[in-house]
Each structure stands twice: as C-alpha cells, then as structure tokens.
Amino acid sequence: MTPAWVVRRIGLYVLVAVVLAFFAVPVLWLASAPFDARPGLGLRWPDWTFANVATTFRHPYAVTSLVNSVLLCVVATAVTTVSAALAAYSLSRVRIPGRDALLYLLLLLSSVVTGTAAMVPIFVLMLQLGLIDSRFGTALVIAGGMLPAAIFILKDFVDSVPRSYEESARVFGASPGQVLGHVVLPVARPGVATILVWSFVNAWGNFLLPFLLLRDVGKQPAAVLLRTLQDEGGSADLAVIPVFSLLYSIPVVVLYLFVSKRYGFRFHGGIKS
C-alpha cells in the first residue's frame, strides 16, 4: 500500500461517488415528492403523506391515461411479438429468394426511418385514413416501427434452436403451426421474452407518435398526459405530477427487474431504438 496507491484509490472512490450522485439526484425526487405534503420541484426530505395519491386518482384523466397506455402497449406488443415470431421463424428456416437482401433492408430500416424523420407522412397517412384519435391505429404504427429490430433479434434466437427438434416433432405428425408453437417458441423463450419486454418498454415510453396521432385527451396515454400536466403548470399539479410519474414508471422498472433476475440483463446490440 504505497501512498500513490492510496491516493489513486481515494480518487477512484471520489469519482465513483460523484457519478453516483449525478445519476441518483434526479431520480430521488421520484421517491420523495410523491409522498410530500408540500411537494416542490426541489429535492427535500418529505413530510410523509399519502394524500397526493388520492388526489392523483381523483384527477379526471390520470387513471384513464394509464389505462390508455396499457391498451396501446398491449396491442403494440402483441402485434410486434406475434408477427415478428412468425416472420423470424420463416426467415430462419426457409430460403426465400432474396432473403438476405430482405434482412439487410430490415436492419437498415430499423435505424434509418425513425419516428422523427417520418412524422409528417405518418401524420398525413393517419389523417387521411381517418385514424387520428384511434388508439388501435396508433398502436399499429408503433408496432410497425418496432418490427424490423424485433424480427432481427428474434431470428438470432430461432437460428440457435436445433432443427433436429423440429424434425422429430414432424416425424410424429405435427403441423408447421404446432412445430412453431410447441417446439420452437418454447426453446426460444428467452428471445420471445426479450422481445415482449423490449417492445413493451419502447411502446410505454413512446411520446412522439401518440402525441402526433391522439388529440383527444381522453384517449391519450400517460406519456402525453404528463406533458399536458407540465404545460398547464400551477401549484395544484405538483400534487398530481410526482405520483403520476411514479405510477407511470413502475411497470418498466418492474419489468426490468424481472428480466434481469430471470434471464440476466443480456446485451443485444442496437436493442434500443
């Protein structure tokens, strides 16, 4: 333990402490302000109360918007996972002419055509289809944006399922649908779980598309309502915003904990888009 070593060690821990504070301070507000009798924007030790929770549940749109979020996410996640699983299986097992080009194109699309770059045509498309204010339509748009990456990630998982399993199933007379449902998907379950969680988290946090496509406040998800609450300002909303932010955050945190516990936080390049 030379003095230089001690100094370096102290330096290391000071540095880590600073980084820790940088990442912790903004989030701590989410733990204190919801339960503070006099919530403010600054971080402070709260005068504990649960009154804000009751206030939030009485807010005319808070619960509705969370229900809308669930609706959007469930539809978008289900559509993404089911159609990505079907496509990934097919692309993994059959050599359709031009398959590699198609996969390359999908990978390219998933990163190039972002919601930001395509917001005008998406808005005009939905306007002309009369699907503005349609939660189902919005969910489909969100699913369309997530699909290329989902197919790509799932195909990796399906590629790793040994074909001999399927062949045995087929020898016993299983149909292609049964092979997929009873053999391939159970084996590729970590992949399916990854896609489920990934698409749910992505759709849950998506702000731009519902903001563009859902104008009726009764149909807007939590992502958009939070913005509306912030815009309206006023001190009354500080009873609602913290609790609402917390409620809105809990599902993704729970999902993340579940995944990292069950499967380990596996790393997939480009998983977040």
Place this chain on the structure above:
Amino acid sequence: MAGLGVARAVGFVAPALLLVGVFLVFPALWTLYIGVTDYQLTGPAAAAPSAVGLDNFAAVLDDALFTNSLWLTALFVLGSAVVGQNALGFALAWLLRRVRPWLRRTTEGLVLLAWILPGPVVAYLWFAVLSRDGGTLGLLLDDPTTAWLVQYPMVSLVVFNVWRGTAFSMLLYTSALAAVPPSQLETARLVGANGWQAVRDVVFPHIRGHVLTNTLLISLWTANDFTPFLLTAGGPNHESEVLPVLIYRQALEGGRLGYASAMSSLLLVGNLVVALVYLRLLRRRA
C-alpha cells in the same frame, strides 16, 4: 424447405412485412415525395398540393433556422453522444471493474434506471432539477436566480442526454472490456505503464471496432431524439431547436408539411449514410 412450404413461409412473413411496408417504407418514400410539393396542413394547398420541384430544398438550405438547427444538432450529438456518453460510458466500464461489487451493482443499476425510465418522466425529472422555482440544482448551489433551461438550454440538453443515454455505452464497453486478455494488462502494469497508457496501448486496440460502432449508433439515436422537445421545446428563441424539434414545429405548428418534409428527407439521408457505414463496419468485423 424443412417442412414449411414456400407458400406458408411467405404467409408467415406477410403480416410483418405488411406492417413494415405501410408504416415504415411507405412513409419514408412519401417523405421524399411530400418534400417536393407545397403541401400545407390547412388552406388551398392542403386540398390540392402541387409539385414545386427542388424549391423546398433550396429554401431549406437557405433558411437561417435550418442552418441554426443543423449546428445545434451537431453540437448536441458531438457533446452528448460522441464525447459525453462515450467517455462516461467507457470510464464507468473501466473504473467499476475495481470497486466493491455492491458499489458496482448500485452504480450500474442507477445508470440503467436513467436509461429505462420513460422519456417524459426523465424529461420532467430534469425540468425539476433545472427549474428556477426551487429546483434541486438551484438549492444545491444556493442560486435561486438562474433558470438553467432558459439561460443555458444547449448545455442543459447535453448534460441531460449524457445522463439519459450513458447506460448503452457502459453496457457495450463492459462487454468489450471482458474480451481484453488480462495477461496483456498485467504485462502493461509490470513494465510500468500507468492507467492511461494501459488504456491507450493495450485496451484501445482491442475495442477500436466497438468504439466506432457505438459512436455511430448513439449519434444516430441522439440526432433523432425528440426528448429535447419535452425539456425546452426548442426555446428560448430557437436557441435549442435541434432538427427533430424544428421539423415538428414547421410541420405541425407552422402547417408547412412540404417544407418540413424536405428537412425530414435530409435527415433520412443523413441517417442512411450513418447506418450504411455502421452495417459495413459490422460486416467487416463478422
């Protein structure tokens, strides 16, 4: 054919391709088309837009708001992604190898939390930190007069995005560092190399490919990120109007759909170039 006929295989792919086609490919192509028309959200040009050739593009490139926005976007990407997230992500991956496991897990957990929380929530959290009305930063510095988001909007956005997105780089570099042979690091230590020299001469050659691909990816995401809209909405007076925010304001607030589409087309082309380079690099590595 592995028991899955071509017809059924195509049938399996069809729903996905239909959705991707309608909501991704078609909008991308349509952006290019709307970009050469005078399409408006309201008024006569809304009902019957007419083609104006490359007029929009010429006007866009001549527009002070666009060049301002391009410059701000470059600043945003360079400051928060290329430098900020890259450096902090690597520093965390490198330093956390040598601290106690509980501290390592706590730090990683918090960095990941910043990444997985919904965008509108993290935007509000930072709005609360930076606000003049009793915001946390003002309290910490005992400076209740500075409205950080108004007086330093771009710095605020850069710091915010470093906080928001460092997790990805940290994860990527953590897994990249695991592939550096420990024996080489040990040798470097024995010949008396300090930490920085070890990183430069031993680690960097191993992870060069990762640095490049990581930089491209996070740059692409940052350039297309709409979250700045939630923090500053481009203001004050266009001082933080990065490209996604400018496109939104031109299209939906200004109603100039054709004009905004020309800007979107330029963003699409930019994305395409970055993505092509990225895929080429990935392929070469594989």
